[in-house]
Amino acid sequence: MYTLFKAFPDMQIIPARADSSVNYIYQFGSGNTVCSVSELVGTHTGPLDLGNGRVIPPTGKKIHVLFCTVANFVDGRVNKEYLFWDQLLLLQQLGVVNVKSVPASSLKK
Structure with a gap:
C-alpha cells in the first residue's frame, strides 16, 4: 500500500453514499475476519513503482x-491484512495499458 500512497499522495477512500461516512460498498465477516470493498480515488503525482526496477x-x-x-483480528487488533485492487484498470486509467490491444486468443481459458 505504501507504493500507492507514494504514487497517489492525495489518495482517498470515498464514502459509499454521498450522505454517509461509511467508506465501504460491501462489508461482511466471519469470526475474526472482515472483508470490505471500497472505492479509491487519487491523482498520480508521484512515481509508481511496479517492482523489478520498473517505475x-x-x-x-x-x-x-x-x-x-x-x-x-486478534485481541481487537489487525493481525493480518490482504489488499486487492484492480491493477489493470488502474494502469489503463494512467494510459500505460490499452486493453483493446490484447488479442483475445492470448487469454487462457
Whole structure:
C-alpha cells in the first residue's frame, strides 16, 4: 500500500453514499475476519513503482478503482491484512495499458 500512497499522495477512500461516512460498498465477516470493498480515488503525482526496477513516472491523471481488504483480528487488533485492487484498470486509467490491444486468443481459458 505504501507504493500507492507514494504514487497517489492525495489518495482517498470515498464514502459509499454521498450522505454517509461509511467508506465501504460491501462489508461482511466471519469470526475474526472482515472483508470490505471500497472505492479509491487519487491523482498520480508521484512515481509508481511496479517492482523489478520498473517505475511509471507521474502522469497527473486521476484514478478511480475498487479495492478490497480482508483483515483478520486478534485481541481487537489487525493481525493480518490482504489488499486487492484492480491493477489493470488502474494502469489503463494512467494510459500505460490499452486493453483493446490484447488479442483475445492470448487469454487462457
